[in-house]
Amino acid sequence: MPQGETFHRAVSKVLFISQIYGLLPVSNVLALDVRDIRFRWLSPRIFYSGLIFILNWCEFLAVINYVIKVAITFHNSSTLSLYIVCLLEHLFFWRLAIHWPSIMRTWHGVEQLFLRIPYRFYDEYKMKKRIYVVFGVVMSSALVEHFLLLLNSFHLSNMERTQCKINVTYLESVYKWERPHFYMIIPYHIWLLPLFEWINETIAYPRSFTDCFIMCIGIGLAARFHQLYRRIAAVHRKVMPAVFWTEVREHYLALKRLVRLLDAAIAPLVLLAFGNNMSFICFQLFNSFKNIGVDFIVMVAFWYSLVFAIVRTSLTIFVASSINDFERKIVTALRDVPTKAWSIEVQRFSEQLGNDMTALSGSGFFYLTRSLVLAMGTTIITYELMISDVINQGSIRQKTQYCRDF
Template identity: 30%
Template sequence: MYTKKRNLKKGLNEVYTIYKGRQVSLLKPINSSSRSFHGALKWILITAQCFGQIPVIGITKPDVKLFKFKWKSWRTFYCILNCTGAFFLTSTYVINVFVNGMDIFSSTSVAFHINTLAVTLLFLKLATQWPKLMYKWAEMEQSMKRYGWPPYLHIRLNVLTLIVLSIALVEYTIVKTNKFLISKKYKTNESIFEYYITITLYPHIFPYTKYAHWKGVILQIMNILLTFSWTFNDLFIMLISTGLAVRFQEITVRLRTLKSLKSTTIETWREIREDYNRLSQLTKTVDNALSYIILASFTNNLFFILAQLFNSLRPMKDTLEKVYFFFSFGFMIIRTVSVSIYGAWIYDESKEPTTILNSILSDTYNVEIKRFINQIKFDTVALSGKHFFYIRRGLILSMAGAIVTYELVLIQFNVNLLQEETSENGTITYS
């Protein structure tokens, strides 16, 4: 086995090894715009900014040094305007609860708006940290460029985004269609849109202000923006988890290759251990930036699963309502499980090298391998909800047990609601 260098176009050098008669590349040239995590997220972040999230300047640039956050920019102004609208709607729902009281059904609207307001503010805070975070991510990619670019990562991220947002759009269309048909059925002298806004969607607002079409349009726009942030919260965690997990996968693949080689130096094992350490440090940096977002995601999902389960005990009026309930409840379950699995993917991949390292032959074993094993054994590399919990596979079972327990308590304290007839507000619609 021997190593060579050959000149490539644009002055790049590619280091490759001849092993068993085959040419194995150790250093692949990486295009800074497309073969980078920030490049793979480009169109996703552009979509998010259209809905007032993560107002960072320069996300289409190939160099992370060009990423900036400025308070005096139209992106930030749009995001703050979004936060202001979310705060207004949240305040109206909270005031309505204090005036008219609260039950499990009215609390869902309050919880939805509180969560979306919190998430929008948290993404604004993340935007201030995003340039620095992506710079550290780019440094990690630069140090690991000899591993190559994770196959189809950009396609995987875009397909995941397309699937999640498409399902969310279908859900949103179903619920709005249901409410529109209700408005069409019960309207009197008002137009359908006026009845839809003043009676069906926001009956607690218009007793205090006169209706105007421009007010209805603004409220609908705000509802769309908040619904997007409600879905994007979970999606963003899955995207970040994918970007980190595939990098840990590359280290595992590299370890399998080294294990098969008959002669390896201690410097080689030190390099891969240092790569793992840099990736672990990046994961902890990402966790510090995303902890509150993760906590908001799991809190929101847990609450709405409980609310939907309770709502399932009540009779439903028509077919469309049943379709919406089963579609929405299924989507909520899939979202919660997906966030847990994608988040746990990081932890699983960070522990995978242990099996390989423990099976290395004694004549190859050295002090760097021992250090590597100890680091993996005693270090927890995972995303967390502000360290209240770590996202591992066992979290799904813990949540399932908690849901059963809390649902029984919820039924016990709200058994009188189950005896009432189904009302127009009986269906949980998150808006």
């Protein structure tokens, strides 16, 4: 195994990109040595991340002011929840950043067990490649979603301007459509557009990156469980001395402690991410029964956003559940240990494997295992059947109404 194939080195560039959007403001995130990673309250990254948080908070206050003046609706409530989730994600990543240096040092210490012989012979998981592929696919898909939603806003604002005969310029109509909460309190200026678009990106980025971050954590932990399983599978049905099982059991317990550490650190993010994903999917499914129009751009943006949310959530579960999958494979491998090789160490190892769940969780409310996909699918289908009895407009596709009141 290459000496640099550690989780820190595999994920450092991904975290550096996230810092552009104000997330996880730790210093020296690209350092080769984990001992150089620091969290400093007085640092440019903290100042930059704090500035983004303040700007997001100011926009959230503007949204509240807008909702109070125009009356709260189902659509407005989803907008409010989006900003609440964004602010919480920034806060949770700040909380994680405080403990990130110590987490990385602990993780690096456990990884040293798996960077030497015999585990180096069982490294076929390609952790770094998987992290880059997941990050590239998820975030490029999120970029396409963001582009489609912007195109949708530009299109609808132009249709409103022309069909409703509103006497404003094209860019002002975009500003009015995209940021009605700001339009009520801040007059249009062309220099505001790039500023507000940057704030919009810092709000949109954490929603997809949080899922991507959970997947990266899952890949990093699964890589070590995979090595442990491969070492046990290599002695399938062979008689091994007690010292072998003692060492393997100790390495498993080290991984178990690492999983518990990571689970405690990122559990709020997991709970928030899946809660937000489920609410967004249900919200979009509700809208799919209503009249969303026959406009091609509107339809493409709507369905892409819905399908992307479902696929991203499912992918997060499948990737993170690989930790539990490898543990179950280890349990299966222990059942094939020959009777004459069964010892007190194998017995203790077997009991510890069956003691509790080894998986990331949402603060203990649910665990990221493959069965969660079935549970979420059942919930979504039940929800869709319930609202289908109430809303019977799914087959109606009338002309999109562009004109609206502010």
